[in-house]
Amino acid sequence: MGAPRIVRTRGIPFPTGDPSLDSEEEREWRRQLIDKALEALSTSVSGPTVFDPAGEAQPA
Amino acid sequence: MSWVSPGESARIVKVLDAVEPRAKGDGAGGVFPGFLSPARPVGLGTTHVLRGAAVVAAGYLPRAQESVVEMSGEAAQLSPLGSTHNLVVEFEPSSDASWEDVDTALRRGLLKLAVRLAEAALEADPTAVEELPAAPAQAQDDRPRVAAITNLQTQGTFKDVFVYGSSMAGSLPTLIDPNELEDGAVVSGQYGHPGLKNPTYIHQNHPVAAALRASEEAELGGVIICPEPVDQAQKELVSALAARLCKTCGFDAAIVTKEGGGNADADIALKVDALEEIGIPAVGLFAEMAGREGTAPPLVAPPTKATAMVSTGNYDEELELGEVERALGGERIDLRDVDAHEAMEIPHAAIYCALNPLGWGRLTCEDAT
Amino acid sequence: MRIVHYINQYFAGVGGEEEAGRGPELREEAVGPGKRLQSLIGDEHEIVATVFCGDDYAAGTAEAAEEILSLTDDHDPELVVAGPAFTSGRYGVACSAVVAAAHERGLKAIASMHEDNPGLQDAGAAPVIESGESARRMKGTIERLAAAVQKLAAGEHLGEEDGRISRPRRVNVLADAPAAARAVELVLARLGGDTERTELRPPDFDQVTPAGPVEDLSEASVALVTEGGLVPAGNPDGLESSRATLWLRYSLEGRDSLPEGEFESVDGGFSTEAANEDPDRMVPLDVARELEQEGAIGRLHPEYLVTTGNGTAVASAKHFGVEWAVELHKAEVQAAILTAPGSPPSS
Incomplete structure (x- = not known):
């Protein structure tokens, strides 16, 4: 879709959560996502790039 | 309950589901399996259809979006209900009922009423008799066998579609005989995106299945129903499996339809691409979201491999509705905050089934000269 | 002239x-x-x-x-x-x-x-x-x-x-045959080897030139923005559930998280149950505050911007994007995290 920095999340209705986790685990998951978002913001990209919270960045 | 007929200066607002009256003769089983008859395979024997009539629920439900049916004027031809005699059911929930229970009761009541109406005509001589053979297991001649891949909306209460009485959510692609649809195996409980809705009435008269049956050059291979999952990995899995199912069945091509907008576009795009990837030509039915002026990019999630698309019209273009004498379903049109009788300008998106994703309508888009 | x-x-x-x-x-x-x-x-x-x-x-x-x-x-x-x-x-x-x-x-x-x-x-x-x-x-x-x-x-x-580059306007017309019958014609043409025929050409999506990386996040002001329709309970400013024509801003000052019951999503494109149960699932304020307190980011912008992405015309969405950029640029925000209840691209 052209967005340069994308963090992959788990489901449409809850971009920064995961209701299947208990509340402490969910909070940790959210922290992981936002940490990844900050990493993306500090990374130089040349085109749409997906940052997987569990892995490496790759072209979209 | 009240009747409203084609040509009347009338409007139905807050339209929810619509059902065609159908019933089975003696000993032939039931219609609407899982709701009014046991959840067992249907689609055999004789089905009595009260053609030209519909039972329609209209009123407020949460998450339902404003929808309008015109019974006269230009806009009447944009909705299947514009040319049927409609028994409109308006309702008032009991104060202690949950909305989920209201929805469930409404659906059951609507289906029962449709069957009662059709049963009243069981003794009458039919105006016409149609024979619908089951989809053949193998090619009958050298015509290509084409699958109708039918995505069903599955986003929870008020945005759900039922198959044999249960939500399609969480299911994998399923091959069914088109005749199962004739007996109401698929029932809608989906009230979002009025212009992009597939009501029960249209599932009972599946337009792609009907068009393939009518074709002399193609043969209807079968109907594959699929959920529209909310999870991306599930979307990809369902799309890949639907394509593989076509391959396994030996289908030569597929026509893919959706319900709803936005996310539903991702589902249809993934499927036509998955089909093309394994060598099965695919056509998708898309609605355009090109803005009021028709100048914006028409799709938010276009396919990247498939190229053949049918346009069911621009969702955002507005049209004029005249003043009417009679309004059913509600007193106001919330979308425009006006009295439901008044003349108004309204987007095609609000006209019930105007851009019907299952291909019922004639609406499409052209480039302006 | x-x-x-x-x-x-x-x-x-x-x-x-x-x-x-x-x-x-x-x-x-x-x-x-x-x-x-x-x-x-x-x-x-x-x-x-x-x-x-x-x-x-x-x-x-x-x-x-x-x-x-x-x-x-x-x-x-x-x-x-x-x-x-x-x-x-x-x-x-x-x-x-x-x-x-x-x-x-x-x-x-x-x-x-x-x-x-x-x-x-x-x-x-x-x-x-x-x-x-x-x-x-x-x-x-x-x-x-x-x-x-x-x-x-x-x-x-x-x-x-x-050199005209604006798309020709699309206008609604009634075809002679229903869409399903036209789909059958199209599938037959496609089987006959015609790969050109279509009623609709996919748009070319924009090539966005990415902004450079933020050099020092611990000095940067970061904003939270969303297209998930998250508004104060009761939707006081009437954000649309689909086909949005407006965007809104709400204060985050004095809050460490977004409690259930005080915020809700009005987006009509998905089940809002999960977001309503814990609005931080849509706008991750709790974690963003934590990062601000730890010094990982310099400052959290004191308000979040919101619209509804569901069915919103691309032209409106672009317009909102430009207005948000102007707004955040004026407030000297260096980075924004947009939460979108949509489908991420496949890998």
Whole structure:
């Protein structure tokens, strides 16, 4: 879709959560996502790039 | 309950589901399996259809979006209900009922009423008799066998579609005989995106299945129903499996339809691409979201491999509705905050089934000269 | 014809970014790129006035286009030219808004910008002619624009051969056959080897030039923005559940998280149960505050911006994007995290 920095999340209705986790685990998951978002913001990209919270960045 | 007929200066607002009256003769089983008859395979024997009539629920439900049916004027031809005699059911929930229970009761009541109406005509001589053979297991001649891949909306209460009485959510692609649809195996409980809705009435008269049956050059291979999952990995899995199912069945091509907008576009795009990837030509039915002026990019999630698309019209273009004498379903049109009788300008998106994703309508888009 | 030319503050020579907030002003002559344009369109046509305006003001003020045109009322324009805006987003949005408004008033109108300019889709039915990427391509750009202006003034149609890059308008019509029957025809054509036939061509999506990385997040101001329709309970400002025409802002000051019951999502495109149960699943305030307190980010912007992404026209969405950029730029925000309840791309 052209967005340069994308963090992959788990489901449409809850971009920064995961209701299947208990509340402490969910909070940790959210922290992981936002940490990844900050990493993306500090990374130089040349085109749409997906940052997987569990892995490496790759072209979209 | 009240009747409203084609040509009347009338409007139905807050339209929810619509059902065609159908019933089975003696000993032939039931219609609407899982709701009014046991959840067992249907689609055999004789089905009595009260053609030209519909039972329609209209009123407020949460998450339902404003929808309008015109019974006269230009806009009447944009909705299947514009040319049927409609028994409109308006309702008032009991104060202690949950909305989920209201929805469930409404659906059951609507289906029962449709069957009662059709049963009243069981003794009458039919105006016409149609024979619908089951989809053949193998090619009958050298015509290509084409699958109708039918995505069903599955986003929870008020945005759900039922198959044999249960939500399609969480299911994998399923091959069914088109005749199962004739007996109401698929029932809608989906009230979002009025212009992009597939009501029960249209599932009972599946337009792609009907068009393939009518074709002399193609043969209807079968109907594959699929959920529209909310999870991306599930979307990809369902799309890949639907394509593989076509391959396994030996289908030569597929026509893919959706319900709803936005996310539903991702589902249809993934499927036509998955089909093309394994060598099965695919056509998708898309609605355009090109803005009021028709100048914006028409799709938010276009396919990247498939190229053949049918346009069911621009969702955002507005049209004029005249003043009417009679309004059913509600007193106001919330979308425009006006009295439901008044003349108004309204987007095609609000006209019930105007851009019907299952291909019922004639609406499409052209480039302006 | 009597022509009014619209340009931004930079090309009018009154200043750069520091003058971006400046309102519209009129000069009764050709200014900047208008001088070359005037020399090319001959004596038949005259640039009777030039209006210029700061980019932030023009792209970030709802009524700016009307204000710009009303300045020209005494000059009886017959034709309005805007740009060239090249790839400049705010300038392009302003040019498109001006020509769209002029077209609505019944004037002839034409804009010039690069095909990647986010303003391209906003020009409505007015033609947009391709420009180069930057002012280094000014000469060829103005020559092409001048030729198009002459054709437009003569009442001729502008097409691709004239460098027109705005999509032709799509209009609803009734076909002879239902969509399902047309799909069968199309599938037969496709089986017959025809891979060209379609009723709809996919749009080319924008190539967004990525902003550079934030150098030091511990010094940066970071904003939370969402297209997930998250608003205070009761939706006091009436955000639409789909096809949004507006965006809103709500304060995050004094909050460490978004409690259940105080915020809700009105987006009609998905089940909002999970977001309503814990609104931090849509706008991750709890974690963002934690990061602010730890010093991982310098400061969290004190309000979040919100619209509904469901069914929203791409043109509206682009417009909101430009307005958000202006808004955050003015507030000296260096980075934003957008939460979107949509489908992430496949890997």
